[in-house]
Amino acid sequence: MGVPSRLGDRLVGHTYQLVGVQSGKNLSATASGDSALSIADTPETLTDTKKQAWKFTQIDQSDTERPGLKAYVITNTDCKVLVAKDGTNAFSDESVEDAKSDPAARWIFDTCVLSSCYRPVWREFSFRKSGRF
Secondary structure, X not given: OOOOHHHHHOOEOOEEOOEOOOOOOEEXXXXXXXXXXXXXXXXXXXXXXXXXXXXXXXEOOOOOOOXXXXXXXXXXXXXXXXXXXXXEEEXXXXXXXXXXXXXXXXXXXXXXXXXXXXXXXXXXXXXXXXHHO
């Protein structure tokens, strides 16, 4: 994703589109195969715009092994929580507060790529599932 890593501190309380660096396409809440998500072109209608809008709610990490990580619950415009279950993505009807304690709904804001995880990469970020560390 081509957004400065400094954005991690400013994600909360705003709505964003997530755009792939290589593809230039947006993450969309449109089902594709067994996933609730797909990659789509820039929206041309209000309906498509809403499918590509995401809101971030930060999860307190102070009592975890890695308190410096920034973790979020991600919701779409219908207030559905994005979760990773059974090897794919889905939407849950759970509340954001309940989702904060649901490992399937915890997304980690990461400013490193695998080859450079020990130094910050200021031009890119990704979201990873918390269980993959």
